Amino acid sequence: MVETNAGAFLLPGPVNMHPRVLQAMSAPAMNHRGPEFKEILSEIHGLTQYLFGTRGPVAVLSGSGTAGLEAAVSGLLRKQDRVLNLVNGKFSERFHELCQVFTTPTALSFEWGTAVDSGKVAAALDSGDFHAVTLCWNETSTGLTNPIAEIAKVVKDHDAFLIVDGITAVGGLENRMEAWGIDALVTGSQKCLAAPPGLSAVALSKAAYESLHADTSFYTNLKAHADALAKQDTPFTPAVPLFLAFREALRMLKEEGLDNRIARTRRLAEAARAGFDALDLRLFPDRRFASNTVTAVRYPTGLDDAAFRKELREKRGTVVAGGQGPLKGHIFRIGHMGICSFEDLEAGFQAFETTLARMGHITVR
């Protein structure tokens, strides 16, 4: 079906995996309670702390990013705890839904594509006794990065826990979790780390770790997972192949250097934004807060989402994501995190340009 091999896999997750990572995953069965797996967990423990930039407790769960968010919320909070959910996109909206199951949440909403306003957060915290605040650091659905440092300062000033969805941020955006005062920071394996989907990781502040309880969850019991990893163990059978791939991806991150990866991701984002400017496509989010890991662009009037993405996929071997919720049909999104290269991005833009031209939306220059 694909006419060319020059395409690019540019989803905002799962992202391209390196052959080293794929190969690590296909090892034969292993005793997950034996000495070999203990060594693997020990290495993962250290490398995950490196990824998060912390020396504090971390947990790795066999479950997607949502499992990590559930672990953080259900482990730190109780049903009666009041929580302020900062909502400005699909993923922060889901974070709010999750909090409805485990806590007593209030949503503070902002227009999709605009950033969370820390002044409004301060006002909301002044008006009520909130135990915690949740923030989706990088809103994958709108391609927007919220100003986490200033939001964190407001939350700390109000002495609440800050629980952060960093699923498409950690490993791709500058992260100072300890300096800023993040209490729980969650990521997923299939984003900036470029490992397969299926694992999530949670890093905790000392205060958060000391507040963990086990009243409202079992499989995602965060204390059990954090304590087990510190002893090179897991509370339940781990998804062994994913741990092997995760370790290899973490090794590759460390070989590149976290700061180098973040800088490369920023340069890729700048190139992507320049590319869309050149194609006369408009960014969806407020440009001042455009994400460095995910770029979301508006479709020109009359360009059909399904037809565009089908043509891209089938004729150009290029995979991008559409919009979600109210943005479905109005935007498309590309990821440029993980091991994404300038060549991948260039191949993607060649496909975009050709496809836009074939569909009559630009004149080939």
Add this chain to the structure above:
Amino acid sequence: MVETNAGAFLLPGPVNMHPRVLQAMSAPAMNHRGPEFKEILSEIHGLTQYLFGTRGPVAVLSGSGTAGLEAAVSGLLRKQDRVLNLVNGKFSERFHELCQVFTTPTALSFEWGTAVDSGKVAAALDSGDFHAVTLCWNETSTGLTNPIAEIAKVVKDHDAFLIVDGITAVGGLENRMEAWGIDALVTGSQKCLAAPPGLSAVALSKAAYESLHADTSFYTNLKAHADALAKQDTPFTPAVPLFLAFREALRMLKEEGLDNRIARTRRLAEAARAGFDALDLRLFPDRRFASNTVTAVRYPTGLDDAAFRKELREKRGTVVAGGQGPLKGHIFRIGHMGICSFEDLEAGFQAFETTLARMGHITVR
């Protein structure tokens, strides 16, 4: 470290995986919301129904067997519901712990290594208003299969839900879930199916499906998972490589034929029991209820568990499991499920015999 390649990997899970399964797992990244993955989920839906022997609703979760158990318990029951937990080993004990988080459970305990007595179950159900009963069908920790058909009859007579941990049973033991009246049957990918660890599957009766609610869990929300699979979707990002491996393992099960696999597993178990008899080692469980998927044997007096398993592993390339909880040091356990062959078993027994002789516990004949 291993002096011989003739060893065997005989854990009671994770079990050996076929090269086809390993290869399927190492495919490049894929759009989990695209048409290709929808086809994969459609095939998995049908093959999972085949595995369970049902035409009813099934769910596949990105999480270990414990995630599947949590999905069943938290989806079907509520905090105030009274539940009778049948406990006769480590895994039924953990099932009871899980129920403490989501329901109001009572344990009905039997000595480890003896079967659940359906007469006592009837008496317990007569004495209280129980909404559900949990059973660990095959107690992996003691190598014992509970008499599920007669227990199910008692539970049905009392009009309670029957929630079954079939993690080391489904695909290895004769299963008539609809005829017996099982309401929720849970399995794990890394046992009789011989896929990698990290996925669980849950099959539901019609009545159970209609009782599902979403009040006490989010990541393991069973209704969300079952409804999504019926529409070739998943509620959260799936562990894509594990789904690819799971599909391949299910295809291999269907190629062999479910009945053939169950019959082969029984013959392997008979061979294992005969082998231990020949080595003068005593089975741990009540022989009438000895499992066909896992065999647990007592150590002869004076044989050290750690030394035996280390020698087996390092000198004979053979991996078996020790005991758990109060059985630690007293028994070891082997699995003979999934794609385990008579050659695997023979290699294992050669390693057992040599190691027992080297450690002075038998005379080589």
